[in-house]
Amino acid sequence: MPDLIAPELRVLFCGINPSVYSAVVGYHFARPGNRFWPALYASGFTDRLLAPHEQDELLVRGCGITNVVDRATVSADVLTAEELAEGGRRLEVKVRRYRPQCLAVLGIGAWRTAFKRPKASLGPQSEMLGSTRVWVLPNPSGLNAHYRPEALARLFQELRLAMALR
Template sequence: MPDVIAPGLKVLFCGINPSVYSAVVRHHFARPGNRFWPALYASGFTERLLTPYEQEELLARGCGITNVVERASVSADTLTAAEYAEGGRQLEAKVRRYQPRYLAVLGIGAWRTAFQKPRAVLGPQPEPLGGARVWVLPNPSGLNAHYRPEDLARLFRAFRLAAESDG
């Protein structure tokens, strides 16, 4: 699954790993029911609701997309600790190479596992990764029933406002 990435982005959104559906259609967060694109719109990252097929339009807005683990799966709970650890190393190298201002990790469990941060909570993280400030947001998958669309919009909006006020 190719990243949507360029040097010097404001925000690099980082999913856990692609769904099988997303891998087949080769677009991020493409599985029906995924709430990433609606959360971007509702939070003000985009001025209209984009579809996964318009993912490249994020680059013009200073945003990109990658994943912690490259392997597609039906559910993130099939990923191993070793896959997360290796994905974390690769993600840090990618962040050093492309130098986004912020890395927005979409999934607290992925952040905790990939970077051995068992006590991490949502929101800004105390330490940067590869030179980027890190902000952890909930996983927008439709399988994540802990957060309603309005919760995702509120949390994504808080991140957007913090990132904008930061320069």
């Protein structure tokens, strides 16, 4: 799954890993039921609901997409701690290379495991990756029943407002 990335983005969204469906169709967060695109719209990151095949429009808005782990799976819970840790090392290299203002990791468990932060919570993190702020948001997968769409939109909006994105 190729990254949607450019130097010095405002926000680089980072999923845990692509779904098999996304890998097959070639677009991030493409699986029906994934709430990433609706959360972006409801939080004001986009002025309309984008479809996964319109993902390139994010670059114009200063946003990109990558993943902690490149391997596509049916569910992120099959990833090993070793895969997440290795993915975290690769992600840090990528972030230092592309220098986004903010890295928004979409999954608290992935952040905790990949960066050895077992007590991390949602929201802004105290540590930075180089000059990049880190913010943790819930995983928008439809398989994550802990957050309703309204809560996802509110948490995404907190990031947008903190980054002064309009």
